Amino acid sequence: MSLGRRLAPACLAVFPAWAFAGIVLTTPDWQVEIDPATLAIVATPTGRAPVPVSSGNTARQVGKLETGGNRASWQWENGAIRLAARLEGTDLLLTVHAERDGEIALINQPGKAMGRGLMLPLAEGSYFPAGDPLGQRFLPAHAKAGMNTSQDLGLPMWGLDHGSFTLSWLILNPFGNTLSFTGSVDGLAMTLTHRTTPLDRQEPALLMLHLGKGNDLLAGARRYRRWLKDEHRFVALADKIRARPAIAKLVGASHAYLWGNGLLGEGDIRDWPAWLATLKSETPLARDLRRHFEPEERRLLGRVTALPDRYQKRVLLAAFNQAAAQLARDATLTGSPDWDNLGPVYAKLRDAVYDTFSGSLGPDRTRFGGTLSVRNVNALEEAGLRRLWLGAESWEGGLWHPEAVAAGIRAGFLMSTYDSYETALKPGIRQDWLSAQLGERAYRDCGIIDAAGKSVAGFMGEGRYTSAACVRPILQKRVTALREAAGFNSWFLDAYATGMVFDDYRPGKQRGQAGQAVDNEASMAWVGERFGMPVGSENGNAATSLGIDFAHGMQVPVLGWGDADMQKNRASPYFLGRWYPDGEPEVFFKPVPLKEPFRTVYFAPEYRLPLYQAVFHDSIITTNHWLYDNLKFTNVRDDNLLAQMLYNVPPLVHLSTGTLPARIRVLTCVDRFFRPLHERLATVALTGFDWLSDDRKVQRTRFADGTELIANFSNEPRVAADRALAPLSLLAQEPGKPPGIFSAKHCR
Numbered sequence: 001m002s003l004g005r006r007l008a009p010a011c012l013a014v015f016p017a018w019a020f021a022g023i024v025l026t027t028p029d030w031q032v033e034i035d036p037a038t039l040a041i042v043a044t045p046t047g048r049a050p051v052p053v054s055s056g057n058t059a060r061q062v063g064k065l066e067t068g069g070n071r072a073s074w075q076w077e078n079g080a081i082r083l084a085a086r087l088e089g090t091d092l093l094l095t096v097h098a099e100r101d102g103e104i105a106l107i108n109q110p111g112k113a114m115g116r117g118l119m120l121p122l123a124e125g126s127y128f129p130a131g132d133p134l135g136q137r138f139l140p141a142h143a144k145a146g147m148n149t150s151q152d153l154g155l156p157m158w159g160l161d162h163g164s165f166t167l168s169w170l171i172l173n174p175f176g177n178t179l180s181f182t183g184s185v186d187g188l189a190m191t192l193t194h195r196t197t198p199l200d201r202q203e204p205a206l207l208m209l210h211l212g213k214g215n216d217l218l219a220g221a222r223r224y225r226r227w228l229k230d231e232h233r234f235v236a237l238a239d240k241i242r243a244r245p246a247i248a249k250l251v252g253a254s255h256a257y258l259w260g261n262g263l264l265g266e267g268d269i270r271d272w273p274a275w276l277a278t279l280k281s282e283t284p285l286a287r288d289l290r291r292h293f294e295p296e297e298r299r300l301l302g303r304v305t306a307l308p309d310r311y312q313k314r315v316l317l318a319a320f321n322q323a324a325a326q327l328a329r330d331a332t333l334t335g336s337p338d339w340d341n342l343g344p345v346y347a348k349l350r351d352a353v354y355d356t357f358s359g360s361l362g363p364d365r366t367r368f369g370g371t372l373s374v375r376n377v378n379a380l381e382e383a384g385l386r387r388l389w390l391g392a393e394s395w396e397g398g399l400w401h402p403e404a405v406a407a408g409i410r411a412g413f414l415m416s417t418y419d420s421y422e423t424a425l426k427p428g429i430r431q432d433w434l435s436a437q438l439g440e441r442a443y444r445d446c447g448i449i450d451a452a453g454k455s456v457a458g459f460m461g462e463g464r465y466t467s468a469a470c471v472r473p474i475l476q477k478r479v480t481a482l483r484e485a486a487g488f489n490s491w492f493l494d495a496y497a498t499g500m501v502f503d504d505y506r507p508g509k510q511r512g513q514a515g516q517a518v519d520n521e522a523s524m525a526w527v528g529e530r531f532g533m534p535v536g537s538e539n540g541n542a543a544t545s546l547g548i549d550f551a552h553g554m555q556v557p558v559l560g561w562g563d564a565d566m567q568k569n570r571a572s573p574y575f576l577g578r579w580y581p582d583g584e585p586e587v588f589f590k591p592v593p594l595k596e597p598f599r600t601v602y603f604a605p606e607y608r609l610p611l612y613q614a615v616f617h618d619s620i621i622t623t624n625h626w627l628y629d630n631l632k633f634t635n636v637r638d639d640n641l642l643a644q645m646l647y648n649v650p651p652l653v654h655l656s657t658g659t660l661p662a663r664i665r666v667l668t669c670v671d672r673f674f675r676p677l678h679e680r681l682a683t684v685a686l687t688g689f690d691w692l693s694d695d696r697k698v699q700r701t702r703f704a705d706g707t708e709l710i711a712n713f714s715n716e717p718r719v720a721a722d723r724a725l726a727p728l729s730l731l732a733q734e735p736g737k738p739p740g741i742f743s744a745k746h747c748r
Contacts, residue, residue: 023065023072025087030211032092034085036062036074039106043092045165045211053113053160053167053209057105090211091223097204098196105193106205107169111186118188119159119168119217122152123539123557124622124647125611126601127161127217127696128188134607136183138597146178146193150499150513150543153179154554154612158190159212159220166212168220172227173206174543175501175513197451199503199512218689221614224542225685228615233546237618238683240549244532246489247549249414251682252675253387254667255552255623255652260370260583261397262321263353265657266313267375268361268368273306275360279320285356292323318582321370324353325396326431335427335440339477343485346399370583371657372397374407381411383664387675389414389534389550389650391492391626394434398486405487414534416490419479421471421523423458435494436463438474446470448504456502459495467504467511468496468519472526479527490534491527496520497537497544497551521546540612540620553625554612555649556640559598566595576627584656587627594633603636603643605713606696610647610689613701617686623652631666638728638744639713645674645730645742646701646711648681669747673740677732681707692720706735 023034030045040056060081065074073084081104084095098104117129120139128135149156149171156174160167169192171177176196182189194205208227212219228234241247269275279286280301290298297319304312331345332338354365367374372392380388390408392398395417398405408415420435424442431437436458438446447464448456456465479491501516511519524547528535537544540551565572574595577586594603601607612622624630630641630651644651651670653663681703688702697713698720709732712718712725723739725731732740 023067023085025070025072025085025092027070027087027089029090029213032085032087032209034072036065036072036083039083040108041092041209043167043209043211048162048165051113051115051160051162051167052110053169054107055110057108090213092209094207094209095204096194096206098194099201101196101198101201103193103195104205105191106207107190107192109190109192111184111189113160113167114187115160115162115167117161119161119166119220119609119611121154121157121221121611122601123154123554124613125154125221125609126607127609128607130187134597134600135188138601139181139188140183143179143181146180148499149177149179149192150174150501150517150541152499153541154539154557155221155224155542155615157220157224157611159217161215161217163215165214166216166219168210168212168223170208170210170220170224170227171206172208173203173514174499175203175517176200177205197503197512199505199510200514203512203514216688217609218611218614218687221611222687225615228542234616234619235546236683237549237621240619241683244528244534246414246532247534249387249412250389250534250550250621251387252679253389253414254385254650254671254674255389255391255550256655256667257391257393257588257626257629257652258371258376258397259393259585259588259654259656261372261392261394261400262318262370262583263324263350263400264317264321264361264368265370265373266317267657269317270362271360272308272313275357276301276304276306276308276316278357278360279316283356285352288327289320289323292326293319314581322582324349328396328399329431329434329437333427333431333434333437337437337439337478339474339481342478342481343399346396346485350400366403369397369401369404371655371660372401372404373657374401374404376655376657376660377404377407377411377413379660380413380664380667383668385664385667385671386412387671388667389416389490391490392417392488394418395482395486395488396434398482398488402486409487409489414490415488416492416534416536417482417486417488418492418494419482420494421468421475422465422495423463424466424471425458425463430462433462438466438471442466442471442474448502449506451503451505453505465502467506467509468516468523469511470509472519472523475523476526476530479531483531488533490536491531492536492552493524493527494538496524497541497548498539498553499541499543501544517544520544524548538625540616540622542612542615545616545620548620550621550623552623552652554620554622555644555647556602556624556628558625558627559602560595563595576632584658588629588632588654589656589659591631591634593635599633599636603633603639605639605643605699605711608643610686610701613647613649613686614689617648617681617703618683621682622649626652626654629654631663637748641670641747642711642713642728642730642742642744645677645744646699646709647686648678648701648703648709650674650678666747673732673742677734677740680734681705693718698725708733 037059038056041054044050060076063075156171424438425436501513536550539553560566577590685704692698728744730742
């Protein structure tokens with residue numbers, strides 16, 4: 001039957017080109033009609049009204065159209081583009097294979113296809129009601145030139161809520177796609193395009209339209225989970241633990257970053273006059289240290305009295321620690337780094353400092369250090385915390401204080417470090433950017449080359465983005481050396497799991513985006529398998545998720561990047577802060593309110609959905625991005641914490657020596673509820689989600705073992721599951737156990 005003849009006149013007015021002999025595919029669940037010339041698609045669930053999921057694109061001449069058995073195939077451009085459609089149960093599979101390079105328009109979704117709302121995995125997951133002004137404004141501005149579906153979405157998919165059913169587009173080949181948004185009177189219109197390059201012609205655009213039955217907002221995410229399993233791209237956390245038992249230490253662990261990993265902490269200096277006298281002396285080490293002071297720091301040292309005030313102590317100690325670090329870097333970060341020499345260089349310099357300044361320092365040098373120190377690790381243990389992931393701000397802290405790393409491991413903690421191989425800097429440039437010091441060969445030979453033959457600039461426009469395969473030998477040597485010297489039992493590899501990949505045109509080393517993603521995953525997997533330890537990365541986007549056990553950035557991603565009030569305007573109440581002072585940078589520790597629309601989009605409970613958790617809850621443990629810990633934004637703390645408990649994911653907190661006492665209280669408060677619950681649910685799939693109130697502020701998650709968690713995000717008491725729920729509280733109903741109650745306000 002002709003699709004044009006089936007549509008009502010009003011629909012014909014919207015889709016005037018649809019007077020064609022269309023493809024009709026039918027199962028008992030639904031009917032899908034496709035215009036092979038424009039790729040217009042109408043989906044009609046049995047007993048429901050038709051939904052125009054794509055209004056089509058510019059008509060093309062159709063060749064070699066073949067249909068039969070709920071399948072169809074055809075060609076455009078005399079075979080340069082081959083298309084196929086197949087309907088199996090509740091899944092429509094579309095394949096577009098191009099033999100020529102360039103962009104192909106795939107989906108042109110009209111606004112009214114949204115139904116009641118749009119489900120979009122902006123990191124964990126978002127819900128934008130149809131006609132909602134926030135979504136109409138935010139998404140077109142946020143996407144700007146378009147979203148990269150491997151990098152800008154936690155899962156490569158989106159869904160349409162039609163009340164009695166859902167329709168979800170799963171982008172099974174997440175690479176080379178651009179998703180764009182346009183506000184319309186009917187809702188948010190969306191377009192999806194795919195670009196083919198000489199490097200990936202063998203990789204077709206591959207889409208699935210999934211029909212979800214009933215009011216199940218997670219149906220599309222669960223279907224994507226099944227596809228990942230079929231493609232062997234899903235590894236259960238329980239299986240990871242069996243293969244690498246150390247991963248079990250992630251279960252029940254809150255996450256914290258330690259800032260202030262210098263050689264000395266303020267408490268290590270017991271005699272400031274003697275310490276200053278030694279620093280001002282003409283001993284070789286003192287002269288070398290002063291040589292790396294900034295001019296203002298040298299002037300301060302020259303005029304400071306024997307009893308410096310608190311500000312002077314902080315400035316001079318920071319300068320001292322930075323100078324000591326620079327001496328070590330000068331000896332190790334050469335054009336051809338000897339990674340095996342890292343440990344000996346830092347140990348020798350550390351001992352020289354302790355010996356030279358021994359008269360002014362405390363008696364037990366094994367307890368020296370800033371936030372990363374034996375005394376602070378012991379303080380966490382003595383507070384009753386049994387499971388923690390503790391990340392050093394850089395691996396340098398572990399080289400200064402391997403005894404602190406060892407103390408953490410004895411306490412049962414995971415002791416990790418930030419590391420990255422994504423950007424290579426020219427040797428001698430920005431030695432404070434430790435991870436990017438990969439040596440001359442990496443800078444020269446491993447930088448990605450674009451189609452125009454130019455190097456792709458690295459992070460923030462500095463250096464060069466690298467090929468993971470090319471720098472992997474460096475990763476293997478450096479990680480091995482650092483682990484042997486510092487003793488870390490977990491690793492964090494920045495950027496590799498963000499889904500940010502490039503086409504690489506290096507002569508003889510050409511590699512498309514899909515290949516680059518495989519290389520990223522292989523590097524992460526090598527670290528975990530070689531050392532049997534938990535490995536994490538940034539975000540954890542599905543397109544690059546193999547090889548990681550945890551991810552920082554999926555619950556709350558990088559947001560407001562480039563926003564002047566948040567990043568530059570120091571007079572703004574929303575300014576995140578400076579990268580100062582050393583050991584407690586404002587950008588991480590300064591409490592500020594979060595600016596709209598970011599507050600509502602990323603934290604308001606009525607706009608959030610656990611889409612990523614529906615796929616990966618029992619595979620990858622996720623947290624906020626390290627830029628925004630649980631205490632950063634003053635106007636979302638309760639909503640953020642309550643969502644973490646509802647989704648059963650850990651909190652993330654920044655720690656410094658000065659903030660440790662107060663923040664230990666927050667960690668222990670959350671730990672009492674989170675740890676035992678996560679110990680039970682970390683290896684259990686999240687299977688369901690419901691709104692239990694019209695304002696969407698009472699929410700329920702369900703897990704495969706029968707556990708239900710019900711959160712009241714309202715500031716008023718509510719009733720759910722025949723129980724009264726206090727404001728900002730959560731009810732845990734676990735099979736065979738009495739109900740548990742968590743109150744966010746008690747952990748402020």
